[in-house]
Amino acid sequence: MAVELGNDGAGVLFTASVAELTSAAERILRGAGSEVERLVSISAPRTIENTLDPLNRTLVRLVDLGSHGRFLFSVHPDPTLRDAGRAISESADRFFNAYRVDRRVYEALGAIDLAAADTETRFAVEKMRREMRRSGVELNAETREELTRLNDTIDRLSNEFAENIAKLVGTIDLSGAEELEGLPDDYRSAHPAGPDGSIRITTQYPDVLPVMAYARSSDLRRRTLHAFLNRAYPENIPVLDELLRRRYELAKLLGYPEFATYVTEDKMMKNPAAAHAFLDRVASTVRGQAAADLDLFLARKRRDDPGAKLLDPWDANLWCWEGYYDAKVRSEQYGVDTKVLREYLPYPRVRDGLFALCERLFGLTFARIRPVDLWHPSVEAYDVTRNGRPLGRFYLDLVPRDGKFSHAAQFDVRCGIGGMKLPHAALVCNFLDPKVPAEEARMQYNDVVTFFHEFGHLLHALFSGHGRWLYNTQSFVEWDFIEAPSQLFEEWARDPATLREFARHPGTGAPIPEEILVRLKAAESVGRASRWLIQVAYSAVSLDLYERDPAHLDTTGRFREVYGRYALLPPPDDCHFQAAWGHLTGYSAIYYTYTWSVVIARDLLQPFQEKGTLTDPETARRYVEEILVPGGSRPAEELIRRYLGRPSDFRAFERWVLAGSTASPISSESPPT
Secondary structure, X not given: OEEEOOOOOOEEXXXXXXXXXXXXXXXXXXXXXHHHHHHXXXXXXXXXXXXXXXXXXXXXXXXXXXXXXXXXXXXXXXXXXXXXXXXXXXXXHHHHHHHOOOHHHHHHHHOOOOOOOOHHXXXXXXXXXXXXXXXXXXXXXXXXXXXXXHHHHHHHHHHHHHHHHHHOOOEEEEOOHHHHOOOOHHHHHHOOOOOXXXXXXXXXXXXXXXXXXXXXXXXXXXXXHHHHHOOOOOOHHXXXXXXXXXXXXXXXXXXXXXXXXXXXXXXXXXOHHHHHHHHXXXXXXXXXXXXXXXXXHHHHHHHHOOOOOOOOOOOOOOOOOOOHHHHHHHHXXXXXXXXXXXXXXXXXXXXXXXXXXXXXXXXXXXEEEOOOOOOOOOOEXXXXXXXXXXXXXXXXXXXXXXOOOOOOEEEEEEOOEXXXXXXXXXXXXXXXOOOOOHHHOEOOHHHHHHHHHHHHHHHHHHHHOOOOOHHHOHHHOOOOOOOHHHHHHHHHHOXXXXXXXXXXXXXXXXXXXXXXXXXXXXHOOOOHHHHHHHHHHXXXXXXXXXXXXXXXXOHHHHHHHHHHHHOOOOOOOOOOHXXXXXXXXXXXXXXXXXXXXXHHHHHHOHHHHHHOOOOOHHXXXXXXXXXXXXXXXXXXXXXXXXXXXXXXXXXXXXXXXXXXXXXOOOOOOOOXX
């Protein structure tokens, strides 16, 4: 299936040869360069028709070229095609780095008569010119050339950092099957002992997350956490050091004191001081309850080890997944055994349940297609319609493999523009064990929540990809709002009524017992405050690393120091998580986005809660029309006001994050349900 990169007839295949990819990319780049030269030479008065429309089409082609290259670089199983994808992505980045400081284009945009233009058009042009100003277009020619070189270097370093995370998969060797005591039966079956009795697991998510939640062996959890937190170490430390230096140089050339000030300026937050004040507010809100969480987990640990004086990092949810004693408390005090829950969450039922929910909420229909030329046999492809009208296409790539992007994310494959082409997007995740057929694979409950989170991004991309202007799509929403729709969509994965629609036993087809879902809902608050305090700690680290002159900066020491100001459990010794923290490239200083967005998302949820159901069709329609469809065509604050009828505030988050259980926990001596 060819992915068309614009309207010039050029296409790139997922299974094309390196030569075909390179030739198509060169043709698109040449055409874009020629079109820019033609546009800046126009002598007639500037209009939307003779300047903005053709420039928009050209930029769409180049965005698609970069997206397609970046996507191949992230997912293709053939390393030569991954390398070709990276080269194509960087060539598109180089075009944009030069374009953003092209004063001729900047002046042409400024000369367009927008007196009769609609609000969306004026906002798109305003954002285009603001981006160019922030890129240095008004500076002298020598400085603009230096800025272009710096941005090219930053793009290369970011790709190198990401590539190391993807390819440097760690392993943990087990002496025998007894070390897997406590793990689910399907996990143990997928990890049989070799001829010598040993077992090897990896640092990929389907291996790591069940170990951290269920393995009775504290030593196995310790070794697994150590391997996971040291992925891409030491290789990525010098790459990160160089990236921090280059971004600092860029900010200084542009007249900013450091990169954090530069990168927050055009976000909702506006500046690092506001971000710090927000993080401190969240920390002060949750710290007391977070301490109570850890006391609860330590008390449970002392039942296993009466002499235990503290929790170890591998005992609890230090890294925002389900920890061992978190799971124990949920199981023993609330009757929630996520191993039992896992039995009711085979992947096909979760996927189909998600689709059914979107049909009920948003009027979407999903039709699986089976192209013969996808990049991997495990990939699924779907065409989506809304009330009978085409909405777009998406792909699900959910199985880890060598060289693949190792986290969970939504990727643009091509952007959608009204009257030009439909959006194509993909979910690239690593939920499913490659040793188990997808039709039989079980999902961790936390992975189901993540699946819904990423699908929230995908819905945003599909719904927003029908406007006229590239700069009004989802990709150009303020980055510290971009996570709000995905954080909101997680709530349907936590909704008992929704879960009961698809959580069914694979053998009998019986729905999950309602009492399990009631207990699950009651147990949601366990560890919630400590998880968000950890997110505050991460956010403070990302801000701090980009808020200073990085000369002589020890990122390992700095990580420990700043993280320790907020988190109640220190990271393990010999930890170099910054080497595998992919957000430090794309999100840079604004990892606070996740916490900021969840505060907004809790507020966006309130109209549904006021209706008494998360599936109220009128509220869902308003949410789509006021939040998702507009994409980046209005400021995020305006989207929120239109939907809520007021600005967002902190109170909904505060009530939620501090909420205790509403159901009585069962006796800690009772067996789990």
